[in-house]
Amino acid sequence: MTEQHTLSVLVEDKPGVLARVASTLARRGFNIHSLAVGPTAEAGMSKMTVVVNAPELEQVKKQLHKLINVVKITELDQHFAIEREIMLVRVNAPPGKRGEILEVASIFKATAVDVAANSITFQVTGQPAKINDFLDLIRPYGMMDLVKSGRIALAREPKARKLKATG
Amino acid sequence: MSETTGAHALIKSLEHEGVEVAFGVPGGAILPVYDPLLDSPIRHVLARHEQGAGHMAQGYAWATGKVGVTIATSGPGATNLVTPLADALMDSVPLVAVTGQVPTYAVGNDAFQEAYTTGITLPATKHNYFVTDVEEISSVVHEAFHIASSGRPGPVLIDIPKDVLNARTVWSEPGELHLPGYKPTTKPHPRRIAEAAEMIAAAERPVLYVGGGIIKAEATEQLTALAEATGAPVVTTLMGRGAMSDHHPNVLGMSGMHGVYTATSAMQKADLLVAIGVRFDDRVTGDPEAFAPFAKVIHADIDPAEIGKVREPEVPIVGDARQVLVGLLEAWGERETPNLDKWWTTLRNWQEDYPLRYDQQDDGPIKPQYVIEQIYEATGGDATVVAGVGQHQMWASQFWKFDDPRRWINSGGLGTMGFAVPAAVGAKVGTPDELVYAIDGDGCFQMTFQEMITAAEENVPVKVAVINNRAYGMVRQWQRLFYNERFSASDLGSGIDYVKLAEGMGCVGLRAEKPEEVADVVSRSLEINDRPVITEFVVDRDEMVFPMVPAGGSNDIIINGPEDL
Numbered sequence: 001m002t003e004q005h006t007l008s009v010l011v012e013d014k015p016g017v018l019a020r021v022a023s024t025l026a027r028r029g030f031n032i033h034s035l036a037v038g039p040t041a042e043a044g045m046s047k048m049t050v051v052v053n054a055p056e057l058e059q060v061k062k063q064l065h066k067l068i069n070v071v072k073i074t075e076l077d078q079h080f081a082i083e084r085e086i087m088l089v090r091v092n093a094p095p096g097k098r099g100e101i102l103e104v105a106s107i108f109k110a111t112a113v114d115v116a117a118n119s120i121t122f123q124v125t126g127q128p129a130k131i132n133d134f135l136d137l138i139r140p141y142g143m144m145d146l147v148k149s150g151r152i153a154l155a156r157e158p159k160a161r162k163l164k165a166t167g
Numbered sequence: 168m169s170e171t172t173g174a175h176a177l178i179k180s181l182e183h184e185g186v187e188v189a190f191g192v193p194g195g196a197i198l199p200v201y202d203p204l205l206d207s208p209i210r211h212v213l214a215r216h217e218q219g220a221g222h223m224a225q226g227y228a229w230a231t232g233k234v235g236v237t238i239a240t241s242g243p244g245a246t247n248l249v250t251p252l253a254d255a256l257m258d259s260v261p262l263v264a265v266t267g268q269v270p271t272y273a274v275g276n277d278a279f280q281e282a283y284t285t286g287i288t289l290p291a292t293k294h295n296y297f298v299t300d301v302e303e304i305s306s307v308v309h310e311a312f313h314i315a316s317s318g319r320p321g322p323v324l325i326d327i328p329k330d331v332l333n334a335r336t337v338w339s340e341p342g343e344l345h346l347p348g349y350k351p352t353t354k355p356h357p358r359r360i361a362e363a364a365e366m367i368a369a370a371e372r373p374v375l376y377v378g379g380g381i382i383k384a385e386a387t388e389q390l391t392a393l394a395e396a397t398g399a400p401v402v403t404t405l406m407g408r409g410a411m412s413d414h415h416p417n418v419l420g421m422s423g424m425h426g427v428y429t430a431t432s433a434m435q436k437a438d439l440l441v442a443i444g445v446r447f448d449d450r451v452t453g454d455p456e457a458f459a460p461f462a463k464v465i466h467a468d469i470d471p472a473e474i475g476k477v478r479e480p481e482v483p484i485v486g487d488a489r490q491v492l493v494g495l496l497e498a499w500g501e502r503e504t505p506n507l508d509k510w511w512t513t514l515r516n517w518q519e520d521y522p523l524r525y526d527q528q529d530d531g532p533i534k535p536q537y538v539i540e541q542i543y544e545a546t547g548g549d550a551t552v553v554a555g556v557g558q559h560q561m562w563a564s565q566f567w568k569f570d571d572p573r574r575w576i577n578s579g580g581l582g583t584m585g586f587a588v589p590a591a592v593g594a595k596v597g598t599p600d601e602l603v604y605a606i607d608g609d610g611c612f613q614m615t616f617q618e619m620i621t622a623a624e625e626n627v628p629v630k631v632a633v634i635n636n637r638a639y640g641m642v643r644q645w646q647r648l649f650y651n652e653r654f655s656a657s658d659l660g661s662g663i664d665y666v667k668l669a670e671g672m673g674c675v676g677l678r679a680e681k682p683e684e685v686a687d688v689v690s691r692s693l694e695i696n697d698r699p700v701i702t703e704f705v706v707d708r709d710e711m712v713f714p715m716v717p718a719g720g721s722n723d724i725i726i727n728g729p730e731d732l
Contacts, residue, residue, distance in 0.1 A: 012348060016285065016297070023289055045347075062472035068294040068314060071348040 002053045004033060006081065006153050009048040009064065010040065010072040017069045021048060024063050030054040034085075036150030045071065049152045076153050083153040086125045088113070089135065092142030093120040101141055108134040119144055173301040174199035174332040177265065178207050180308035183340065186236050188596055190214055190223040194240025195280055197267030199332035212596055212625050217244050219589040219618040221251025225260045226593030229576040230551060230601070232385070234261040234315050235593065241267050242280030245326070246287060250583055253291040255322040257580025258406060259379060261315040262322035263308075264292075270330040271299065284326045293321030301334035309341035318351030319470040320383060351469060355486030355494050363441070363465045363482050364498035370439035372461075372510045373399040376422075379406030379579070380444015380468060380488040382572040387411060389492035390443070394418075396496065398504040400514055402430040404445055406579045409569035419514065423451040424716050425561040428521035429514055431714070431722050436513070437462045444468060444488040447477035448580070449719075457721035467491040521727055523565050525710070532707035533682050535559060535634045538689075539566040542604060542632060545689045550602040551576065551594050555587035555611030558640035561712045563606040574601075585614030591629045592622050602693075605631040609662060610639040616668070622699040623673030630692050630700045636708035637662050644711045648732070665703035674699040 011017045018037060025032060033051040040047040054060065061073050076083075093101050098120065105112065105122055108130065114121035122138075124131050128151060135146075171179075177200055181189070188210040193201045204211055214220035217239040224235030235255075239248050245266040255262045269278040285297045294314050296307050304327070311323040367373055375397075381390050387410060394401050394417045401411050402422045411418050422430035434440060440462045445451070447466075452458040455477055466473075466480035467488065474483045484491055525536040539562050542550075552567055554560040554577040569575050576594055578586035591605035612633050622629050636643075642657040669676025675695050679688040685704065692700045715726045726732060 016289075019286070020289060027290060059472070059476060062476075066293075066470070066472055068346060068349045 002055055005052050005054060005057050006076040006078065006083065006151065007048075007050045007052060007057070007061070008074045008076055008153060008155070009050060009070060011046050011048060012069040012071065013039070013044055013046045014069050017046070017067075018048070020067050020069065021050070021064060024067065025050070025052060025060060028054070028060055030060065034148070034150040036152045049150060051151050074155060076155055080156050081153045082156060083127055083151055084125060085128050085131050085151050086123065086149045087131050087135075087146065088121060088123055089138065089146045090114075090119050090121045090144040091138050092118065092144055094118050097141060101138070104134075104137050110134060170335050170337050172199060172203070172332065173304055173327065173334045173336055175203040176301070176304045176336050176338040177308065177327070177332070178203045178209065179338045180305050180341070181209060181236065182207060184234070184308060184312045186234075188212060188227065189236040189238050190220040190227070190593060191238030192217050192220055192240070192244060194244045194267065196241035196269055196329045197238060197244065197265075199329060200238065200265065200267065210596075211238075212592070212621065212627075214589065214621050215617040216615070217247035218250050218585070219592075219615055219621065221248045221262070221264065222254070222583075222586055222589035222615070223593030223596070223618070223621075224262055224264075225251055225255055226553060226576055226590030227597040228260050228262060228593075229590070230573055230594035231597040232573065233597070234263055234312055237262065237264045239264065239266050240280065241269050241284065242282045244280075245284040246282055248324075249288060249291055250581075252288055252322045252324065254578050254581040254583045254586065256291055256293060258578065259320045259383060260322065261320035263311050263315050264322060264324040266324060266326045267332065268297070268326045268328040271328045272330070274328060285324070288324050291322070292324050295324040296326065298325060298327045298331055301331050301336040304336070305339060305341045310344060310346065313344055314346075314349065318349070352471070352485045353469065353487040353490055355467065355484045355491045357494065359482055359484045360491070360494040360498050363484065364495055366439055366463060366465060366482065367397050367399070367441060367495070367499070368502055368505060370399075370505075371507070372437045373397065373439040373441060373507070374433050374437040374462075375399050375401045376404075376434060376440050376442045376445055377401060377407050377410050378404035378443075378445035381407055381410035384444065384469075384488035385572070386489035386492050387572050389489055389496060391415065393492055393495055393499070396499050396502070396504060398507045399441070400433055400511075402433060404448065404451055404579075405564055405577065407445070408564055408575040409572045412570045413568040414570060419518075421564055423448075423722070424453065424718070425565065425712050425714065426451075427523055427565065428714050428725055428727060429517040431716065431725060432517055433514055434459045434462070435722050440464045442466045442480070443491060446473045452477060453716045453720050453722040457723060521714075524728070527682055529682060531682070533679065533685060533704055535636070535704070535706045535710055536562050536566050537682065538632060538634060538685055538704045538706065539563055539606060541685045541689050542606070543567055545686070545693055546602060546604065550574070550604045551598065553577065553587050553591040553594055553603060553605040555607045556582045556584045557608050557611060558636075558644065558710075558712050559606055559608040559611070559634040562634075584611045587611055588615045588631060589618040589621075591631065592618055592625075592627050595622075595627045595629045596625075603629045605629060607631055607633055608640060609633050609635040609637065609659060613659070613663075616672075619669070619672045619674050619699055619701065628696050628699050630702065633665055633701060633703045635662065635665070635703050635705050636710070638708055640708070641712070643708070647711070649717070665701055669701040674701050676701050676703070678703040678705070680705045
């Protein structure tokens with residue numbers, strides 16, 4: 001059974017490190033569903049958020065650990081992680097349909113970032129599920145183009161201390 | 168130090184790491200490195216092919232325990248190194264490869280002799296570097312040697328464009344290592360060690376299953392001490408031959424596909440496997456579902472990715488094999504050696520009932536096993552044995568009795584045919600006072616024999632026995648057993664005149680075609696020490712390697728000989 005796993009990989013910010021990580025996953029035939037790379041709090045380091053379709057990741061996590069430039073790997077549990085995506089979607093919007101479309105968009109807090117004679121481009125941010133819901137509703141109007149950032153994610157902080165403070 | 172070139176800085180760095188010898192082949196992009204090499208105390212051994220250079224560096228590393236160094240040019244020079252790199256990765260051989268690259272401005276432009284070397288070698292190395300700044304050379308070389316030789320050893324490649332090699336720089340000593348993602352765990356967890364010792368003490372049918380990790384960690388003494396303290400039998404992998412003396416009564420030999428019956432069966436019946444520096448390779452386990460069904464497993468390895476990869480252990484231990492053994496010995500303490508008489512009775516009965524055997528008739532063709540035994544007898548076992556891949560390799564590992572580590576060199580994981588000749592040259596360069604006798608097959612020999620020219624030119628008097636069955640013997644064996652004797656593309660025809668070939672390359676050639684000639688040819692080969700010697704043994708081409716567990720089969724079903732077929 002193939003499931004989606006979210007890996008947070010802390011790497012040294014060096015040329016080729018993305019290729020090493022991607023190659024390690026490709027060797028096993030695992031498909032990368034999404035990937036986001038960017039600088040992180042520590043200087044000289046980058047954090048990759050990799051969403052992978054794979055039956056299990058234990059062995060490949062160990063193999064990733066063997067890469068010299070990989071510092072830390074965390075597999076994030078979707079229930080205990082903050083996951084976000086950003087999407088830009090251009091929707092077919094002839095003047096007669098604009099009102100409806102904007103109404104749907106406002107429910108999802110999608111921002112119109114470009115409006116043309118027959119189209120509106122929305123920016124949507126949020127949890128992947130929310131973005132997909134928005135897409136489902138907007139799809140019937142006709143999508144002209146779509147681009148998504150890779151998913152980014154952080155593990156949630158344990159709640160214990162917070163509870164103690166308030167209780 | 169005064170201003171110099173990147174190439175000179177590279178040579179300085181190699182010297183700084185203690186490099187004494189490098190094996191290589193020059194070419195356009197690496198030319199700047201070959202110029203200062205002339206003035207360096209580093210000995211350069213000029214191979215006839217980069218694959219040969221790489222395997223020589225491997226043989227050198229196997230024999231000495233030091234990092235082997237190989238140098239090649241860009242493009243085809245680098246691609247020819249891929250096989251030795253992949254081989255070294257599989258067998259955890261410490262290697263540093265330096266390749267020239269086309270000048271930076273031409274990189275990525277399909278320049279003459281350009282290949283994307285770091286891309287091609289990415290999955291064939293432990294790590295690799297593309298050096299774009301001449302100032303990095305000193306630190307990169309230092310890191311490369313550290314990575315190659317520490318943790319689980321392996322190959323590291325450094326690719327340097329020609330303009331970087333020609334750039335001006337001032338060499339300085341490398342600074343502190345900064346490798347935040349690379350911190351191998353060498354010290355085992357004491358609680359795990361204590362658990363392991365308890366399990367060993369409680370076991371009725373324990374087996375110490377040990378491999379190349381023991382040799383890399385130089386833990387022979389500690390392994391022998393543990394075997395004696397616990398009374399447990401020892402099974403070695405192909406890579407672990409010599410990890411403990413074959414003459415020690417606790418050592419059962421090699422297990423697995425072509426392992427001795429007792430070693431393979433001991434694991435099948437064991438109630439505890441103490442696996443140290445091994446990786447449960449498919450040639451050892453056969454069908455993993457049917458492997459060692461009654462055994463609990465303690466698995467110690469320096470590479471955490473090996474633990475649980477094939478078999479989930481009851482006690483996982485990450486650490487250096489020697490430190491693991493030292494820990495186990497301490498945890499064992501003053502315990503009495505458990506009474507394993509019942510277990511040993513079973514094992515000794517198997518040894519008696521299922522010895523390794525072959526049938527050499529006086530008037531029949533030479534049996535390959537007989538050749539190996541004759542070389543063993545004549546040398547008293549005092550030699551480094553280097554093998555290629557195939558039947559001859561299995562026979563060598565079965566019939567030679569290894570007393571010491573680092574005296575058995577072969578291509579285990581990758582199974583690289585043609586490994587023996589260049590690896591023997593490298594081993595002899597590294598240990599010139601040792602007798603280095605390669606036991607090769609004719610198929611293997613024909614893949615890399617040009618390195619005998621290197622041996623002759625470089626005055627490296629190795630000896631190579633060609634076990635000549637005029638075929639790819641192991642392929643033929645499988646075709647006989649599993650493909651209805653349809654011998655497709657495994658017949659090498661009448662072959663070549665090895666004596667003439669040897670002479671043509673500046674070596675001595677000797678040939679034995681009958682059993683009674685074998686001893687004489689071997690003893691003559693041992694008398695010649697000023698030139699490389701090639702000894703050809705024309706053997707029975709139908710001889711097969713037994714015991715055998717067919718690939719993917721259960722280790723409970725062992726074919727002991729032709730009568731079992």
